[in-house]
Amino acid sequence: MATLKETLFKKIQEHRPRTTRLVKEFGDVKLGEVTISQAIGGARGVKCLVTDISYLDPMEGIRFRGMTIPETFAALPKVPGCEYPYVEGFWYLLLTGEVPTMEQTLQVVEDFKARAEVPRYVIDLLRTMPRDTHPMTMFSSAILAMQRESIFAKKYAEGMSKMDYWDPMYEDCCNLMAKLPEIAAYIYRMKYKGDTPIASNKDLDMGGNFAHMMGIAKPYDDVARMYFILHSDHESGNVSAHTTHLVASALSDAYYSLSAGINGLAGPLHGLANQEVLGWTQDFMNKLGGKVPTEEELKKALWDTLNSGQVIPGYGHAVLRKTDPRYTSQMEFCQKNLPDYPLFKLVNMIYKVAPGVLMEHGKAKNPWPNVDAQSGVIQWYYGLTEYDFYTVLFGVGRALGVLANITWDRALGYAIERPKSVTTAMLEEAAGIT
């Protein structure tokens, strides 16, 4: 049986002529034009990135390698006795575009186990940081500290053909991915659970081992698998994916690149929104003395937030124009596993009320919830109430997508990224107002 790496190399060799042909024969074909509002407004809608790992349709939502979320969950091999698939099998799918067999999946599970040990100096580094440091800062610092392990950086310094770049990049990405769950769980147990880290259990798959190291009982292993897969990728233009790709385009290795992407994920308009959703919801419940609010009270709280110039966290999206299927997938999990949980009921009530408020407010192009509006509820229910940790969970998941992407970036020889900037005076001249 071919290994994941051998299968990936075959796919890379098949794919390379497609990219070469497009650049050589069709390089001048136009994909669109850029307007002044796009130049000022965060390049929204400008088509200038290429990825085959996932595609985000504004109405349908995400597809991983062409598969919707329900199709992905149904197709991948499942951990015996569990409802969600191996994260390792999903990594195989993202890298190759092929659904792995159980045998191929278990080969990746074993490969990751052999790569999973976290260097002692990373633990030492985390332990020297003040305990009130944000867990995302700890997570990003731990990733960056491991840069000295980079095989890509070493091989590059020795001299290597461009055609071979993908190989050490793949090795770095697998080494990093295998270590992230343990780093995240260590930060959690050190920071919030009285400094009681739990040693890794090598008999378990990535999701199962993560739940074990977090100290949270079943079915949290399935929650971890679901969560990591749902948060993995959302095509290439979002801040964490784009940052990782941008930094990697300078031939910075996977450690530099992922650490940078994680820093972008830490922003409140991106990954931090899941922490903000829970913060907002808990504040609101506290103000009401813990009682279930009426729709009127909820409406007022949403308007108060908007009138004070803040955003409603967990709502809106730069690309999506309907309810995020990642939200729906988590809602279905809640309906099955925690239908009567008061926080779930409140989040559902927000889902009923907030879109109407946002539509009346008239600013957000998408009044519907994104992934972050629902994810905290599930974590809270299973005892993970320290909500500033939620973005770290997002980060472990997001690493799957962005690391698969930068492996392919190197395989296809994507160029260093360098869009062109203009001055405000040039925009005024283009607009004919000088």
Ligand code: AMX
């Ligand atoms: N609450 C209030 N106002 C909102 C809003 C919300 N949830 N979503 C968008 N708006 C406002 C914007 O701030 C902007 O106002 P401005 O014209 O005064 O600057 C206006 O509506 C138009 O914005 P947009 O084109 O609809 O969205 P965008 O592409 O500029 O931004 C996003 C997208 C996600 C940053 C934005 O919807 C937002 O801030 N949402 C809340 C934070 C959040 O949930 N982030 C998580 C996103 C998913 C993820 O990455 N994890």
